Amino acid sequence: MSAKIVPPTSENLQTACSILAAGGLVAMPTETVYGLCADAANPVAIARIYDVKGRPDFNPLIAHIAGLEMAERQGHFSADAKALAGAVWPGPLSMVVNIRDTTSIASIARAGLDSVALRDPAHPVARSLISTFGAPLVAPSANLSGRISPTRAQHVFDDLGDRIDLIIDGGACQSGLESTIIDARDAHPALLRLGPVAAPEIDALWPGLKQADLSAEKPVSPGQLLRHYAPDARLRINATTALPDEGYLGFGPVESDLNLSPASDLVEAAANLFDMLRQLDAQYTQIAVAPIPSGGVGDTINERLARAAERA
Ligand code: TXA
Ligand code: MG
Numbered sequence: 001m002s003a004k005i006v007p008p009t010s011e012n013l014q015t016a017c018s019i020l021a022a023g024g025l026v027a028m029p030t031e032t033v034y035g036l037c038a039d040a041a042n043p044v045a046i047a048r049i050y051d052v053k054g055r056p057d058f059n060p061l062i063a064h065i066a067g068l069e070m071a072e073r074q075g076h077f078s079a080d081a082k083a084l085a086g087a088v089w090p091g092p093l094s095m096v097v098n099i100r101d102t103t104s105i106a107s108i109a110r111a112g113l114d115s116v117a118l119r120d121p122a123h124p125v126a127r128s129l130i131s132t133f134g135a136p137l138v139a140p141s142a143n144l145s146g147r148i149s150p151t152r153a154q155h156v157f158d159d160l161g162d163r164i165d166l167i168i169d170g171g172a173c174q175s176g177l178e179s180t181i182i183d184a185r186d187a188h189p190a191l192l193r194l195g196p197v198a199a200p201e202i203d204a205l206w207p208g209l210k211q212a213d214l215s216a217e218k219p220v221s222p223g224q225l226l227r228h229y230a231p232d233a234r235l236r237i238n239a240t241t242a243l244p245d246e247g248y249l250g251f252g253p254v255e256s257d258l259n260l261s262p263a264s265d266l267v268e269a270a271a272n273l274f275d276m277l278r279q280l281d282a283q284y285t286q287i288a289v290a291p292i293p294s295g296g297v298g299d300t301i302n303e304r305l306a307r308a309a310e311r312a
Pocket of ligand 2: 141149
């Protein structure tokens with residue numbers, strides 16, 4: 001079954017919201033590129049995004065919000081960050097802020113980080129979709145990983161048409177460049193990704209913009225950042241049984257303390273991974289993890305587990 005490409009009528013936006021609420025994936029136009037949306041609070045839907053894109057790792061996703069009020073329910077904004085958002089939003093600027101304890105954005109969307117990239121898109125269709133849904137939507141660019149970002153509904157269809165639920169056609173994207181990303185957590189902002197909002201524009205609104213330190217000692221690339229999420233517990237991977245003092249994280253029909261997916265569903269396992277590691281980490285000093293089959297999202301899970309195990 002191929003996803004339908006539909007015009008952005010209010011009826012179609014309602015349908016899109018029902019699909020999203022049921023854990024489905026909907027592509028929406030933004031002023032930068034088309035985004036592949038999922039309910040930011042639904043870890044299984046988000047795991048499906050990684051899966052259909054073939055995204056090689058759990059690179060954190062941008063959560064799209066409508067209005068500063070919705071943003072502030074998710075993350076902490078300093079006075080300067082708020083002033084910048086007030087001036088540039090809605091628009092192609094993503095701001096990394098620390099999450100609030102009460103955030104509804106799932107851990108898997110944040111790659112386990114305590115921060116989140118928030119963006120208030122200017123595109124009227126994106127705005128009405130988020131407002132109608134009434135909660136944040138995560139949306140990476142709606143392309144297969146490694147391919148060019150989509151700027152027309154047809155591009156989305158060509159890459160992902162047979163793997164997602166609906167494509168809302170908003171015409172060609174205005175910007176066609178992914179949003180500028182800044183780290184807005186400190187006294188001065190740091191530029192993480194160049195984009196449509198130029199550095200001087202940001203600097204004029206919030207002086208002291210730094211180029212992010214991309215050196216190995218202070219990694220900002222998400223794949224490296226995930227290392228910070230390695231559990232305190234020692235991790236033993238590819239373990240078919242647990243030793244006496246170990247907590248056992250199972251996969252498939254095995255006896256375990258927690259099970260990533262009793263039905264051996266890798267997408268479900270990916271959705272549960274960070275949460276279950278966190279739970280076991282709170283209870284055990286050693287965690288054994290069952291073998292996870294390779295292929296697709298399984299490779300991602302194994303890569304993450306290998307990193308976490310290595311650090312211990
Ligand atoms: O224009 C855009 O930003 C498009 C449209 C759909 O809004 N979205 C987009 O998403 O480009 P994506 O997933 O292709 O890029 C998200 C980027 C990644 O490079 C990731 O590293 C960064 O955002 N990112 C997300 N959360 C982050 C965080 N907490 N800290 C640092 N970087 C983060
Ligand atoms: Mg992308």
